[in-house]
Amino acid sequence: MNRRIVIGGAVVALGIAGLAAAWLGGVLSPSATVDPARHRSPTGEVPPSPQRPGDPAAGYRALVNEPYVSCGMPYEAWRRLAPETDPADLLPGREGRNAELPYFLTAHVNADGVEVVSNNCLVCHAARLGDEVVVGLGDAFADFTGDARGLVTRVGQYVRGPAQTAAWQHWADRIEGIAPHIRTGTIGMNPATNLSWALMAHRDPATMAWSATPLIEPPPERPVPLRTPPWWWMGKKNAMFYTTIGRGDHSRYMVFASLLCADTVDELRGIDAYGPDIRAFLESLAPPAFPGPIDAERAAEGRAVFEARCASCHGTHGESPTYPNLVIPLDEIGTDPLYAEWMTDGSLDRFYDWIERSPHGGTVRAAPAEGYIAPPLDGIWAVAPYLHNGSVPSLAALLDSRLRPRYWRHVAPRDYDTEAMGWRHEVLEAGKDAATDPAERARIYDTTLPGYDNGGHLFGDALSDRQRRAVLEYLKSL
Numbered sequence: 341m342n343r344r345i346v347i348g349g350a351v352v353a354l355g356i357a358g359l360a361a362a363w364l365g366g367v368l369s370p371s372a373t374v375d376p377a378r379h380r381s382p383t384g385e386v387p388p389s390p391q392r393p394g395d396p397a398a399g400y401r402a403l404v405n406e407p408y409v410s411c412g413m414p415y416e417a418w419r420r421l422a423p424e425t426d427p428a429d430l431l432p433g434r435e436g437r438n439a440e441l442p443y444f445l446t447a448h449v450n451a452d453g454v455e456v457v458s459n460n461c462l463v464c465h466a467a468r469l470g471d472e473v474v475v476g477l478g479d480a481f482a483d484f485t486g487d488a489r490g491l492v493t494r495v496g497q498y499v500r501g502p503a504q505t506a507a508w509q510h511w512a513d514r515i516e517g518i519a520p521h522i523r524t525g526t527i528g529m530n531p532a533t534n535l536s537w538a539l540m541a542h543r544d545p546a547t548m549a550w551s552a553t554p555l556i557e558p559p560p561e562r563p564v565p566l567r568t569p570p571w572w573w574m575g576k577k578n579a580m581f582y583t584t585i586g587r588g589d590h591s592r593y594m595v596f597a598s599l600l601c602a603d604t605v606d607e608l609r610g611i612d613a614y615g616p617d618i619r620a621f622l623e624s625l626a627p628p629a630f631p632g633p634i635d636a637e638r639a640a641e642g643r644a645v646f647e648a649r650c651a652s653c654h655g656t657h658g659e660s661p662t663y664p665n666l667v668i669p670l671d672e673i674g675t676d677p678l679y680a681e682w683m684t685d686g687s688l689d690r691f692y693d694w695i696e697r698s699p700h701g702g703t704v705r706a707a708p709a710e711g712y713i714a715p716p717l718d719g720i721w722a723v724a725p726y727l728h729n730g731s732v733p734s735l736a737a738l739l740d741s742r743l744r745p746r747y748w749r750h751v752a753p754r755d756y757d758t759e760a761m762g763w764r765h766e767v768l769e770a771g772k773d774a775a776t777d778p779a780e781r782a783r784i785y786d787t788t789l790p791g792y793d794n795g796g797h798l799f800g801d802a803l804s805d806r807q808r809r810a811v812l813e814y815l816k817s818l
């Protein structure tokens with residue numbers, strides 16, 4: 341089985357609320373109207389919010405062992421599809437059955453005694469870099485271009501007996517509800533935001549009960565293309581996500597990753613009890629060190645350029661780092677506006693309302709800004725492709741817009757070019773339209789499509805070649 345298409349338990353952490361009333365011709369009781377202004381943030385500085393304290397070591401243990409996604413594939417059926425685990429996919433600190441599972445799956449025994457395996461956060465938030473699985477690195481090769489129901493059917497063939505069938509059916513029903521909304525157009529692009537909205541559409545926020553028919557209008561089918569950000573930036577960021585929509589208690593947004601299967605408020609509360617530990621673990625993560633040599637003299641020159649030209653937005657790094665937590669408005673940053681516009685144009689307010697009415701309402705507030713956060717640049721060498729939509733395949737091209745390809749695709753096997761700082765890729769003559777084979781189309785990054793634009797952020801263009809080379813050298817050291 342291709343492990344990249346296991347999306348069983350996924351979900352993310354997003355949040356929010358809106359006006360459910362109009363849909364289904366008033367079948368629903370009108371929700372208490374939340375002031376839309378509550379669901380917008382100004383651009384500029386993002387203020388901090390109080391966080392519950394947590395224990396990083398307990399957080400790692402929970403992250404790789406706890407069944408926060410509690411429905412999934414019966415273990416025996418899954419093993420028929422994937423008889424062997426690649427030893428390179430094993431992680432330390434995993435207990436019981438988990439010790440033999442690939443990093444992106446977690447096992448537990450359900451109330452009927454069936455052993456079930458589900459995707460955990462690491463299906464999106466870990467990836468192999470060189471010989472190692474790096475926890476916290478977004479997976480630039482995660483493939484969500486297929487129909488998730490295909491896996492459900494394949495697992496279904498091997499399900500035996502009534503208890504396994506019931507477990508499989510429970511998971512299959514959830515996937516049925518979300519599958520139409522999480523199919524991306526390009527490998528590496530992540531549908532997590534749409535996935536969260538789709539789950540909220542099927543759950544009553546007060547009781548967490550699942551409804552096969554949506555209770556509020558589901559999100560549009562095609563997700564906006566997004567690159568998964570690395571976790572180690574969270575130690576500096578005052579709000580979660582590219583548009584800083586995630587205000588308030590960050591661990592509660594993370595726990596929304598359980599919405600696929602948590603059917604009661606009690607289950608959600610149980611998971612919420614270790615949410616602060618997971619948050620503390622994420623914030624304790626250090627980025628992977630650059631694997632090659634760094635020219636110290638050139639990097640020192642680059643640091644001076646960086647501090648003069650880049651630090652006002654990205655902060656400073658090193659001994660006593662600073663970070664200003666700034667959202668830059670769309671017209672100033674100039675990168676693809678689609679995601680931030682969609683978040684703030686009112687069309688998602690019903691989901692922002694949902695969050696407000698959920699058990700976490702009051703401690704989390706969904707309030708995107710019409711712009712993008714200037715992220716900390718720690719470990720930036722490793723997080724290609726760049727920008728929120730992953731439209732620029734290397735750091736060299738991010739700092740010199742003449743080098744940004746219009747059409748490109750990653751080449752297999754995955755191999756990181758540490759000089760250009762990006763996964764090896766090839767530049768193409770034509771975009772998706774020219775490809776007839778659907779598998780080939782899915783591999784092509786086509787910057788002419790909505791949401792995929794690679795323009796904007798031209799700050800590197802203003803540098804001389806020498807300054808640019810120096811900044812690139814300095815960025816290796818962050």
Ligand code: HEC
Nearest residue numbers: 350351352353461464530532568569573580581582594597
């Ligand atoms: C289906 C893939 C997927 C899964 C599963 C997933 N995430 Fe995410 N996560 C994303 C994407 C994509 C984003 C970026 C969304 C955005 O910024 O708008 C994100 C953003 C985040 C962020 C914010 C990072 C930042 O810099 O703002 C955190 C923290 C996070 N996820 C934690 C988790 C945790 C903890 C879990 C499991 C409980 C989880 N995620 C499960 C895809 C996923």
Ligand code: HEC
Nearest residue numbers: 649650653668673675712713714715720726727728799800
């Ligand atoms: C006016 C503020 C501003 C300045 C000045 C600025 N940046 Fe940025 N930078 C941003 C914002 C905002 C983003 C996120 C844009 C997006 O994701 O669409 C970003 C993104 C980036 C990224 C990609 C991050 C990612 O998520 O992939 C890198 C690398 C970067 N900047 C480096 C630099 C360097 C080097 C300089 C100086 C030459 C610089 N920036 C100057 C605001 C700024």
